[in-house]
Amino acid sequence: MQNDEYDCIIIGAGTAGIAAAVELSKAGKRVLILESKNYTGGRARSFEDTVTGEIIDNGQHVLMGCYSSLLSIFKELATDNLLIRQxxxxxxxxxSDGKKDILxxxxxxxxxxxxxxxxxxxxxxxxxxxxxxxxxxxxxxxxxxxxxxxxxxxxxxxxxxxxxxxxxxxxxxxxxxxxxxxxxxxxxxxxxxxxxxxxxKDASQILIPSVGLSELFTPFPEWILRHGGKIHLGTSVEALEIRNGQIAGVLSSKGEKFEAKTIISALPPKQLLRILPKELQSHPKFTPLHVYQFSPIVSIYLWFDLAWCDIDFAAMLGTTIQWIFNRRKIAPSSNTSVEKFPGHISLTVSAGNILVDTHPEEVVKLCLEELKRAFPKASDAKLISWKVIKEKSATFLATPAMELLRLQAQTFIPNLFLAGDWTSTSLPATLEGAAQSGIVAARHAISVLNKEK
Ligand SMILES: Cc1cc2nc3c(=O)[nH]c(=O)nc-3n(C[C@H](O)[C@H](O)[C@H](O)COP(=O)(O)OP(=O)(O)OC[C@H]3O[C@@H](n4cnc5c(N)ncnc54)[C@H](O)[C@@H]3O)c2cc1C
Known part of the structure; x- marks a missing residue:
């Protein structure tokens, strides 16, 4: 048993889990975070593209000035200066035919x-x-x-x-x-x-990361250590153990058992359902976990031999492509990359069901046709490399029916709290919604811990 007297175990080190950990630590509570992947940041992550060697995100993320909870976390991690603010x-x-407008x-x-x-x-x-x-x-x-x-x-x-x-x-x-x-x-x-x-003005400003998304979260493991907590990466939670109506501990895939006075699940709904004890999986209060549906986001990264795009980013109208981002303007890269691939853009298709089952080569072909119509200069450029990323469960499907079913942070189990962009935040599934949910769950846990003193 791994029992170092933690006040709270947080399962999942995405934005919600990190926000919860920061809030608890700042209140002087000892936190243990268990994350199944070998990196933090969850669905907001970046990695090296194997062909071009450039760092790309799992999908371009755009933040807004009103993201106050998220921005306070980046400030704490000293990564807020890595965002470019309009x-x-x-x-x-x-x-689609290149006509321009501007808000x-x-x-x-x-x-x-x-x-x-x-x-x-x-x-x-x-x-x-x-x-x-x-x-x-x-x-x-x-x-x-x-x-x-x-x-x-x-x-x-x-x-x-x-x-x-x-x-x-x-x-x-x-x-x-x-x-x-x-x-x-x-x-x-x-x-x-x-x-x-x-x-x-401040709330509506757009902020774009100038680095790969993961870099925004990189200091977190070190930060949590400095604040008396611990993070275990590559540690998947397999089950929650219930005893006397409370969560007594969590079991990891490596067979370890961890205990703490409070538990915050910062997992997406399906993953939470999987680790709940059988009797809770079918409990009416957790019924919504069975009905969440998801919506995909398809991201297309393209590298060209010419820098043909002169805008930073734009919404595209009447095309399958919804947003175009000029990576060479928004995310500075090494001189070698720029020399090898002078033009580098990314495209986003939200609620991209129509592209999910389309072969990536077909997706690229369609995008190139649309780009050449909208930006005549693109016809002069040669495509050197591409990557299509399909995030099938990017966010939950935000229907009016689902809005009524979103679960609150507080559960009927006194020491179990829920966080995640899908919980009842009154916001869509965003980084800010995730950050706010983590903070709310942490405050509930803090209040239970303070009562116990
Ligand atoms: C392509 C794409 C583009 C997006 N664009 C934007 C945007 O422009 N602006 C915006 O605000 N938002 C955007 N979002 C949404 C945003 O990324 C999410 O809302 C946010 O990252 C969700 O954070 P979370 O902490 O709730 O969940 P997650 O990030 O999913 O975190 C859950 C964590 O739990 C871990 N985990 C899962 N199971 C276990 C287990 N059994 N044990 C331990 N750990 C486990 C996971 O590995 C993960 O790290 C986008 C999302 C995608 C996919």
Whole structure:
């Protein structure tokens, strides 16, 4: 038995687990983290591409200024300086035929900037823009009903035109909820708009990592040691042991047993279900664990012999590709890489069901065709290397029905708490949702521990 008097065992060292560990440690509690992989960061990770030798992510991640819980963790780990922050929200839009538009919110300060930014969009009629602004205003004063509505029904209810849906709302829905508009929950969408887009200049700024995602979490194992805790990487938890209505300990795949006064599961729902004792797996309170559905994200990395792309990143409209990121502008690389592969871009397709079963070579072919239409300069470039990454369970499918079933951090077992982007955070599955969930679970654990004193 491995029992070094830990206050809390945290299972999983993704963003939620790390956030929980930081919160507990700062409250003076001793934490043990068990992580099945040999790295921290979970679904936000980077690795070396074997062909080009460049560091790439499992999918481009974009953060926003309103990610206050996550940013406080990066600050603690001293990696917040590895994020590039826009001065004000600026997003390029590129049509399938190359027509350009831009949402620029810098002309006026604060919310007025967003309003003027929307009014200045060139490819959308004035009537549609006024309808969008009316909806934005109603959202801000809390005068909208979202109950059980999908975003599609919600946008129709508030008389949004087809063009503003396709050219403005839909890209936001896909990027933030990773679910198509006919499935995504309207209440989550409204929450995102309130917290990110209509909450002032700082909240709406976009932040992009200038390094591989894993680097943002690299200092964590050392940090936790310095704060009296411990992390075991490559240690998968196989089972939770229940005794007298409490979780008595956890069993690892290596046959070790660990005990602590409180336990936080920072696992995705399926993995949590797998380690619950049989009698809890079928307990009505854990029924939602059986019904979570997932949505994929497909990421395509392309290397060219020419630097043909002159923007940082853009939303693409009317194409299978939804976002394009110019890696050479946003993530500095070694001179050798730049010499060998002057052009390097990544593409994102959220809720990418249509690409999941498509052969990677076909995916690349389709993307190249779309890029050449939208960016004529791309036709002059030769593709040297590519990689397609399909994250099939990237996030949970954020439907209105699922929104009602998301589990709270507190469970009916007094010393077991739940964290993870899928728990009841009122946010979509994001790094910020994961960080917030970890902090909430940690605070519940701290309160139990403090009562025991
Ligand atoms: C391709 C892609 C793009 C994304 N883009 C964005 C974006 O732009 N912006 C944004 O905010 N969010 C984005 N997300 C979502 C974001 O990555 C997730 O919301 C977040 O990483 C989830 O963190 P988590 O801690 O809840 O879960 P996870 O990161 O999944 O952490 C769970 C951890 O538990 C470990 N584990 C599993 N089973 C066991 C076990 N039995 N024992 C021990 N450990 C175990 C896992 O290895 C993992 O480390 C994206 C996700 C993907 C996949």
């Amino acid at each position: 001065n004000t929200l600026t997003v390029n839009f590129i049509d 620029k919110t810098s002309t006026l300060p604060g919310k007025a900037g967003v309003i003027l930014g929307i009014l200045n969009l060139k490819q959308i009629s004035l009537k549609s823009k006024f309808c969008a602004l009316e909806l934005a205003l109603r959202i801000q004063i809390g005068n909208v009903k979202t109950e059980n509505l999908t975003t599609q029904d919600f946008l129709k209810k508030y008389r949004q035109s087809k063009e503003i849906i396709e050219r403005f709302w839909e890209p936001i829905i896909l990027a933030t909820l990773n679910s198509s508009s006919n499935q995504a929950s309207a209440s989550l969408f409204v929450e995102v708009l309130k917290r990110a887009f209509f909450a002032g």
